Amino acid sequence: MRNIVFGLFVVAVATWIAGVVAARNADAALVRQASISASLFEAVLQSALERFRALPLVLASDGDVRGALGNSDRDVRHRLDLKLARLAERTSAAAIYVIDPRGRTIAASNSETPESFVGREFSFRSYFAAAMRNGSGEQFALGNTTHRPGLYLSSRVDSDGKALGVVVTKIDFSSLETEWRSAQTPVFVTGADGVVLITSVEAWRFKQAAQLPIRPLASGDMLVSATLPGRRPADFVAINKPITIPGWTLTVLRTRDIGGAVAAARALTLLASALCALGLWAILRRRNLAIAARAAAQLELEAKVASRTRALSKANSKLTSEIAERRRAEAALLLLHLELEQANRLTILGQVAAGVTHEINQPVAAISTWAHNATVFLARSDTASATTALATIVALTERIGRITGELRDFARKSDGAIACVRVDDAIDGALMLVSAHQQQSGVRIKRRAACDLAVIADRVRLEQVLVNLLQNALEAVEADLEGACVFIEAARSGKDIMLSVTDTGPGVAPEIAASLFTPFQTSKARGLGLGLVISRDICRALGGDLRLLPTGRNDGRGATFAVTLPAAQGMGDIA
Known part of the structure; x- marks a missing residue:
């Protein structure tokens, strides 16, 4: 009798320990899931804020x-x-x-x-x-x-x-709150004074966070007890995340439902204890059997053990299936989070990409031309020319990657890497990007070699400015007029290098020149009014400037845009 009581005590302790361990593991998993959900809600809120900040x-x-x-x-x-x-x-x-x-x-x-x-x-x-x-x-x-x-x-x-x-x-934020409510997860944002500003629970709006029906279950723990309107008190995991606005905090409550995991762990422990007890009973019983009945008793015991083993294997298989299903659900949730984060990043890039779309379209058009040329060369079995065309396509593709990288840096308010850039290299790159447009327009582009002049700049961004100016110049010149041409040259001006792009077009009217560098001001039917503004901002970020200069012609025709950048002292590391 004493042995039986001791055995029951051991089983009870083991069952309690299994429940505690399962509860801790379930809480840890729930905290990870709640943190991922909080990051998702934070990303959605940050996207809504950043969209309007500028x-x-x-x-x-x-x-x-x-x-x-x-x-x-x-x-x-x-x-x-x-x-x-x-x-x-x-x-x-x-x-x-x-x-x-x-x-x-x-x-x-x-x-x-x-x-x-x-x-x-x-x-x-x-x-x-x-x-x-x-x-x-x-x-x-x-x-x-x-x-x-x-x-x-x-x-x-x-x-x-x-x-x-x-x-x-x-x-x-009413539409954002509607999305939060559809997630069936209590979410709210408090200001620096602790007042609830944005929330998926309407009854909590404009209340002090300390007055909400939320109480911690343990000191320093993320487990809380909360009472939602019209519901009974329940346990939640609370995750707090700071927002970019000083003093603002995002709080997400994730329902704490660990009863199933605790019950499964305890049931498994009881089943194992029962099997152990059954085995021990069988051993003791077998020792008390007569030697004559040992063989039959052994067969019976083996049958029983096999039956219990099948039951245990079935229970283990079911538990394994549930674990695999939970992992698949977590993987799907993580994939959804990554897709939403990608959408958020595209939204942020979309706020600045409109101003430089035509700079990216030029190498794309050039790639199409070179790809067509490569097809023709291959059809002619001209392997060398096809290889050159494909190498050019690779170089243009890499250049598109650098330009899109600049879009990312611009969205993050980054000036990019600064290095010593040979002026002739930058002009060569810009002329390559506008070559298709230049051929379509029929306007000649004349350049003067820079004689190894170099500037302190970012080559990709400098080419972006030159492409913008060359595009504007080509659009301003009428090809059928005599002497229609665009000039590009570089010269030293004190401690700076000045690159100028001059056209023989009708010039810039005084009323347009007054607002030339004002955002959203343009004389083009489909223009955004951002090209020159962004170009000047790039030049100023590189320590220079972009200006409209008088052409010096008596008839007032033509326009000259001058880019000034700091001259490089040496030709060390050329970008």
């Missing part, structure tokens, strides 16, 4: 915005209303509006709606005061007119050192 900054330098702030004409401001409305519709912004220095709204994307901001006073808003004081501001608040919460991003509009007003973009 919008007020770009609009602060827009000519129409400055014109409306400096002109009280209602027609001027009404045209700005329409422009802001179109921009808000394209970017899915809740509202875009312009405020004068006194805090009164002069133009808004919702000017045609009953909730129009035009004429309303917003000087009491902290985002307005911060922008007027520091140049930019951020504030999450409840709309005074719409009564809907949102994040306000503001940027000051300056002209000649004077503050003309403030441009504000409001981000509405």
Whole structure:
């Protein structure tokens, strides 16, 4: 009897230990899954924030915005209303509006709606005061007119050192919250003061995080007990992630359901204990059997052991199948996360890729031409020419890779690698990229050798600027006119090297020249108004500049764009 009690005690302890170990393993797996989910929610939120962060900054330098702030004409401001409305519709912004220095709204994307901001006073808003004081501001608040919460991003509009007003973009997170609610996972974001700003649980909005029905189960642990509206208290795993906005924190609650794992571990332990007990009983029984019945008893015992072994194997196979199914589910979830992260990266690249799409199209067109030539060479059995064409295709493909790499660096606000670049090499690369366009236009391009001049720059980005200027020059020149030509040359100018691109076109009108480097200002029917702006930004990032120079002709025709970059002191490492 004492042995039986001791055996039951051992089985009970083993079962309890198995449950504890299974619970810890299940909690660890749940924490990993919750961390992946939190990273996914954070990536979606960061994407929504980054999509709008640059919008007020770009609009602060827009000519129409400055014109409306400096002109009280209602027609001027009404045209700005329409422009802001179109921009808000394209970017899915809740509202875009312009405020004068006194805090009164002069133009808004919702000017045609009953909730129009035009004429309303917003000087009491902290985002307005911060922008007027520091140049930019951020504030999450409840709309005074719409009564809907949102994040306000503001940027000051300056002209000649004077503050003309403030441009504000409001981000509405209602669609994001709808996506969160469809995930059936409680998610919320708290501000620096601990107030819930964005949440998938409507009842928790604008409450202090300390007042939410969430209590930790153990000190310093991520396990919490939370009560959702209309539900009983349940256990969750809480994951906190900081957001790029200072003081903001994203919290994700993942349901803690480990009962199945604990029950399976305990059942397996009981089954093993039962088998051990059965085996021990069989051994003791066999020792007490008569020698005459030993053979029959042994056969019976072997049959029983075989039966129990099959049952154990079946249970083990079922458990193995469940583990494999869980691993497949985790792999599918990880694949979904990677695909969403890739979509997020494409969204971020899409915000800046439009400005340099034509620079990438040129090597693609050249690749098509060289590929066609290679096909012709192979048909002629001209292996050497085909090899040269294919090598050129490889070089152009690598160049496209470098250009797309620059798109990634631009999205990450990176200036790229700086090295000593031979000017002739950069001009050769740019001429190769525009060769197809030049042949189609029929306009000659004349160049003057740079005589081993070198600059401190990034070769790919320098070629990008030269291609942009050469493309514009070719488009400006009319091939059927006598003397139609484009000139490109380089010369030393003090401590700098100046590369100039000159065309024999009609020239740049004064009204266009005044806003030539203003974003979204263009005279082309399909232009974006970003090519020259991006080119000048690249030159300035490399320590130089891009300017429009007078051609010196009496008839006022032609245009000359000059790129100045620091001259290299030596010809050491050539990029």
